[in-house]
Amino acid sequence: MFDQQAGLERVLARHRDAIVVEPVPGRPALIRRDQLLVAGPDAAAAEDLVRRWCDRREDGAGVARLLLRAPARPDVCELAAELGGDGPHRRLAVAPNHLVHGQPMWWSGPADRPRPAGPVPAPRPAADACRDVTVAILDTGLSPHPWYADADWFREQGEEDAETLDADLDRELDPQAGHGTFVAGVVLRHAPTARLRARRVLGGDGVGDELGVIRALARLADRDHADVVNLSLGCHTYDDRPSPVLARAIAALGRRTVVVACAGNAGGDRPFWPAALKPVIGVAALDGDDRAWFSNYGWWVDAAAPGVDVASSFVRFDGPRPPVDGADPDRFDGFATWSGTSFATPMVAGLIAGMAASEGLSAVTAAERILDQKNRPTHPDLGVIIRS
Template sequence: MAPQRFREQFQQIQRSMPDVPLVIGPDESAGFFYEKGVILARDGDEARLVEDTVREHFTAFAGLTGDQVRRESPATNRTGITRIRVADPGQGDGTGDPAVGQALRSLTAVEGRAGRRLVGRNHVVHIAVNACPGDEPVPVPRAEPANPGQAGTPYDPETAVGVLVVDTGLVHDHRGSPLLAHAGGDLQIQECDEDGILQPYVGHGTFIAGVLAAVAPNTDVVVRNTLNDAGAVLESEFGEKLFEAVDRGGWPDLISLSAGTANGRTDGLLGLAAFMEELREQRTLLVAAAGNNAADLPFWPAAYADLPGYQDSVLSVGALRSDGESGACFSNHGPWVKVYAPGERLTSALTGFRSPVPYVYQHSTYDDCRYGFPYACTCAHPRHTGVLSEPGETATGKPDQVMFEGHAQWSGTSFATPAVAGLVAAHMTAHRETDPRAARKQLLAANTAQAVVRGERVPALLPPTWRPVPVTRPGRRS
């Protein structure tokens, strides 16, 4: 049996949120997780309407008890969202949540009369390497240069473009990498476990900051540990955490966000609506990852780039494979993905250079590409045995351990995103453009590079210092 990476990550995320019962969305093809027994509604009259409608439905039609339906304390934050409990979270298992499904269906007619969405699941928002990661980091020799390499524009604190990275925090020795000499913000809460082994995906925010600083050295990069070390947060908390991140330093020129979730809908996340409305009124450009589920289902907030009123304020980014000619096998795709950039086997800073640190792989690689692509993609190469895979799925059953001493190679739309944010910032510096949204339009208008993704020609933004690597068929060396 092949590894089941999405289900493995469900177990991983559930362990990181032990007090929150989670389920996989209606089926695994939906590509999302959510809190069991809870729905979301807007505060005030809408929350009361939702509560009353669900209780009446459960009592009259669903064969369930309506006495468990209750509003929990309304949120006191700017998101304006109320959690409504609709069932005992201890009932059933993690394969679905009939009570939440019934609650959502009970509002269908009411939403139709209201002319807008009133209710939603409480999804888990996660870093885009999580849930269905492109791959896990691979150590590279200290002498191997970053890819993208560092551009020539010097850092100038007077003209530097402000970029906020909303992610996991920086590793403590990040300034050991020249790329991150000027990076600031939050540190990881816990880099290693009690045995001194790096926690899963530690260095995600650091790697992103390194890619961004390489493409655009004249930036003030601030990394916030908004998504905690596990890289996952409930939708009901996500909007407020984004508000907190921008409040700490003011609205920046750019936000680089390599996180999100699908939700099976085309109208966004209820818990993010207030933040997105305020973003629209600012000058900030949100550059957001399209996600790694190899699907065309909208991944939020990246997919806001395709919604009326948000096209100027959001730029969604998919990933290209290592040669830059086609889409990476794992990248989400579709008309809501507005641009693609290299996102396979990039090289950047994972830790500083003070001492080697061990890492144990979480996922086993596949015998072939899990999405059916015919090149030597990150699904299968390099070979790894992961701790989350079931016994018997791999040859040895023992997870692989490696040592990191500075740089790493890593793949995902997580890392294509800061490359694009960096290109927008570099354009602002080169052209003395102070409006990031205008810079985005100018950059895309001047760009002529294209790639092929699922048979369609799409815009490709290729950093000048990025070095393409030819792809090979499985079993052949470059």
């Protein structure tokens, strides 16, 4: 089993502005030091209330970031709670800038490292689609792959959304490099005609933050409409309540967009965000007929799908490790197998997109059919059980 403490130390070593906060013992969260996120309409009021600690305000699409003066040593969690209020109705939409994760065995993303695999049959549509469907994938980006290299939507991808395979130049594939490409392949296996729109919000180490996710969501809401949004990432929050800033960004997508997010890999029932948000479809992982041992579960999970030894598209990369018994453990030729709630999630997203395209439905109607409890088995801690 992966050492979570060692994983945490690697995150903190790579992200020097990250700190662990633990207002409730045993329920930690990771945040950016001395940063507060504020929903755009609340930015001026929040800045005025924290002006004694605030160094500057950075405005952006959907969110403002307040950078606080480090010498003042403000407790951003206390400030967020004070500004937002402790009751059920928050006064201002304010939150610490939580880190979102996809690093193996660390609260989200893949449950292990990818393994090289032989070619997987390319997705083939069973019939012509009744309408175009777009799936946005907020992840590590997208690498070229034969499954979609000639697609017009791939040619429209910007360089800023390409995968970074070896950011630290150690000749080894970064821990989560290829994650977005893998997720894209899972979507296409269930929605072969879908137009994908990849947005890089995670680094190759599988770490990003709420600020990056919110800005990407705001971009989708403003000009890049998507029928389905796949978020194979997430975090625990300092107070186990949803970040109101992220919640507003998801709400801004509108009622025609379906958001699907992974339930996380901590093997517990602590709410994982944004999967635990009411408007979001939270997806756990199955191993055969049972919950995968690593998968989160709980009242907030809406569905569960296969998440162990999933096969999909991947990057091309040859690392320094020598072959063992004729097999090269770190040479990838465009395909891999991987496990995690990260890969159960795009199956659900793909099934929704595939049904919407093939039957000419709205994404919302397709999601209602896919998650129809009358036609599928259910589990109290896993929601609707989806196997195909």
